[in-house]
Amino acid sequence: MRSALxxxxxxxxxxxxxxxxxxxxxxxxxxxxxxxxxxxNLLIILPGATTAGGVRMGAGTQPTLSLGDAEAIQKECPGVxxxxxxxxxxxxxxxxxxxxxxxxxxxxxxxxxxxxxPLDSGxxxxxxxxxxxxxxxxVGQTVVENLFGSLDPLGQIIxxxxxxxxxxxxxxxxxxxxxxxxxxxxxxVPVTTAQKRLFGTSFPGMVRVIMVKxxxxxxxxxxxxxxxxxxxxxxxxxxxxxxxxxVRNLTQIMEAAAQSTKVMTLLLGxxxxxxxxxxxxxxxxxxxxxxxxxxxxxxxxxxxxAKTGDIRLQFIIEALTxxxxxxxxxxxxxxxxxxxxxxxxxxxxxxTLFSVFLAFGFSGLVGIFFGxxxxxxxxxxNPIDALRYE
Amino acid sequence: xxxxxxxxxxxxxxxxxxxxxxxxxxxxAVGKGEFVAIMGPSGSGKSTFMHxxxxxxxxxxxxxxxxxxxxxxxSKDELARIRNQKLGFVFQGFNLLPRTSxxxxxxxxxxYRGIASKEKKERAMMALKAVGxxxxxxxxxxxxxxxxxxRVALARALVxxxxxxxxxxxxxxxxxxxxxxIMEIFVKLNSExxxxxxxxxxxxxxxxxxxxTIKFLDGSITSDSQ
Numbered sequence: 306m307r308s309a310l311x312x313x314x315x316x317x318x319x320x321x322x323x324x325x326x327x328x329x330x331x332x333x334x335x336x337x338x339x340x341x342x343x344x345x346n347l348l349i350i351l352p353g354a355t356t357a358g359g360v361r362m363g364a365g366t367q368p369t370l371s372l373g374d375a376e377a378i379q380k381e382c383p384g385v386x387x388x389x390x391x392x393x394x395x396x397x398x399x400x401x402x403x404x405x406x407x408x409x410x411x412x413x414x415x416x417x418x419x420x421x422x423p424l425d426s427g428x429x430x431x432x433x434x435x436x437x438x439x440x441x442x443x444v445g446q447t448v449v450e451n452l453f454g455s456l457d458p459l460g461q462i463i464x465x466x467x468x469x470x471x472x473x474x475x476x477x478x479x480x481x482x483x484x485x486x487x488x489x490x491x492x493x494v495p496v497t498t499a500q501k502r503l504f505g506t507s508f509p510g511m512v513r514v515i516m517v518k519x520x521x522x523x524x525x526x527x528x529x530x531x532x533x534x535x536x537x538x539x540x541x542x543x544x545x546x547x548x549x550x551x552v553r554n555l556t557q558i559m560e561a562a563a564q565s566t567k568v569m570t571l572l573l574g575x576x577x578x579x580x581x582x583x584x585x586x587x588x589x590x591x592x593x594x595x596x597x598x599x600x601x602x603x604x605x606x607x608x609x610x611a612k613t614g615d616i617r618l619q620f621i622i623e624a625l626t627x628x629x630x631x632x633x634x635x636x637x638x639x640x641x642x643x644x645x646x647x648x649x650x651x652x653x654x655x656x657t658l659f660s661v662f663l664a665f666g667f668s669g670l671v672g673i674f675f676g677x678x679x680x681x682x683x684x685x686x687n688p689i690d691a692l693r694y695e
Numbered sequence: 696x697x698x699x700x701x702x703x704x705x706x707x708x709x710x711x712x713x714x715x716x717x718x719x720x721x722x723x724a725v726g727k728g729e730f731v732a733i734m735g736p737s738g739s740g741k742s743t744f745m746h747x748x749x750x751x752x753x754x755x756x757x758x759x760x761x762x763x764x765x766x767x768x769x770s771k772d773e774l775a776r777i778r779n780q781k782l783g784f785v786f787q788g789f790n791l792l793p794r795t796s797x798x799x800x801x802x803x804x805x806x807y808r809g810i811a812s813k814e815k816k817e818r819a820m821m822a823l824k825a826v827g828x829x830x831x832x833x834x835x836x837x838x839x840x841x842x843x844x845x846r847v848a849l850a851r852a853l854v855x856x857x858x859x860x861x862x863x864x865x866x867x868x869x870x871x872x873x874x875x876x877i878m879e880i881f882v883k884l885n886s887e888x889x890x891x892x893x894x895x896x897x898x899x900x901x902x903x904x905x906x907x908t909i910k911f912l913d914g915s916i917t918s919d920s921q
Binding site: 604609610613614687 | 746749752772776778779780784790791792793803851855
């Protein structure tokens with residue numbers, strides 16, 4: 306009974322450690338997934354803000370980015386591996402008697418590389434398609450579901466804004482973006498087709514966004530600087546004036562988020578460790594009581610030849626056993642607890658082998674550490690005093 | 696050279712400012728296979744003498760040779776080894792481990808000698824047989840009578856084949872009939888196995904079983920009758 310209560314402290318501690326780490330690493334994994342679903346090493350260039358009568362209209366309102374800018378970045382910035390200009394809009398899409406409203410993205414073939422987004426079937430459009438503004442498209446999974454159901458969309462003709470487009474490829478499933486948008490609800494067409502045939506613009510060659518993939522995570526800030534410099538030059542921006550575009554480093558933002566989750570996890574883990582520590586002190590308490598209560602037993606053992614080390618070992622093993630039993634029960638409860646959390650709260654929880662070993666090892670250490678003092682105390686007893694103890 | 700040789704043994708307890716001389720310059724020799732009874736009133740030093748002989752306590756002064764080994768200066772762990780290999784104890788209060796079977800109680804001294812569990816079990820059963828308790832091997836101390844508990848304690852003292860058995864008022868908690876039974880086992884062990892027996896008692900009829908009686912008073916030996 307008393308041992309059970311002592312173990313409880315360790316159980317709670319280990320459970321807390323496991324559950325906290327599971328929630329923490331679950332959150333980290335979710336963020337990591339969002340980062341990679343965006344595309345890795347990604348820079349996004351947005352056009353600048355217009356000012357109409359003193360009112361500044363916000364990023365993207367000024368048509369300052371062009372296809373030429375995208376090509377120049379590709380050619381002249383050594384830190385950049387892929388560049389994809391984007392010109393997009395919303396359009397009604399019709400197939401047979403089904404219709405669906407979706408975002409249509411005009412871009413170049415390398416958008417798929419930039420966003421790390423492989424095709425499920427079919428093939429991508431080519432640079433040739435971009436040059437001649439062909440009416441071909443790649444459709445996302447959500448669009449496929451809504452227009453085709455279970456039919457194979459490959460090779461079918463859909464009408465976007467009443468213009469017939471041939472489906473030449475189907476995008477693989479991508480899921481939600483960091484902002485919670487359904488990234489599969491999209492259609493990709495050549496950027497020139499979008500500009501000329503779908504969403505006419507009074508500024509020929511203008512694009513809404515340029516997506517850039519840097520060569521490596523380390524090259525991100527280098528690429529950012531090169532792009533800034535190049536675009537300032539191309540846009541003839543004087544030394545004193547602000548940029549008419551914005552470069553955003555999404556990966557960096559996400560990594561910051563990941564970092565903060567990591568700190569959070571550490572914090573939660575630290576709090577959980579405190580309860581382990583408290584559990585350990587409980588074990589020490591009970592072992593000290595046990596040493597006093599069993600003084601006579603210690604005396605008997607010494608009288609028949611137990612050495613100092615034998616007595617010490619016995620009490621350390623007892624403390625270790627208590628804490629390891631607590632640790633095992635705690636691991637079981639912790640694992641099932643995290644499963645319950647992920648079902649009830651809908652959070653991703655991941656139980657890593659590391660956290661299990663950590664919790665188990667920690668509870669073992671607690672047992673040895675807090676068992677040592679009582680064991681040491683017991684071993685110091687004089688055999689005759691211990692035997693006479695009532 | 697005698698089996699036990701004690702020379703000028705003195706034990707002084709410091710109780711606050713007062714010095715208590717529990718043993719005062721005691722010298723005695725006990726031969727191999729002797730059966731000695733130690734008598735004396737309470738506080739005469741006979742128990743202290745016994746504890747020092749049993750390596751449970753160390754003398755303040757003097758020399759104690761056991762089988763020509765000077766144990767007066769042994770460390771705690773060396774004394775533990777002597778207790779384990781050369782000594783067996785029988786106490787007045789039995790001193791068995793509670794909630795532990797008779798067999799495991801008897802196995803205890805072998806646990807600290809690192810003997811394999813199979814041999815441990817065999818030897819413990821043999822020791823229990825020697826005291827006539829082999830059919831009670833799985834009983835716990837609280838399921839045994841006083842006499843039976845003392846016999847388990849005796850088996851425990853025998854199990855490591857110790858040449859010396861020290862008994863501190865072994866019959867103090869037993870009735871006359873059981874006392875006689877226990878004493879007969881002692882006598883049998885002494886005569887058949889040539890085990891040296893030293894027995895502390897204050898009952899003259901228990902002391903009568905021995906062949907030599909040493910009387911203590913105020914920390915000194917007053918008489919030694921062969």
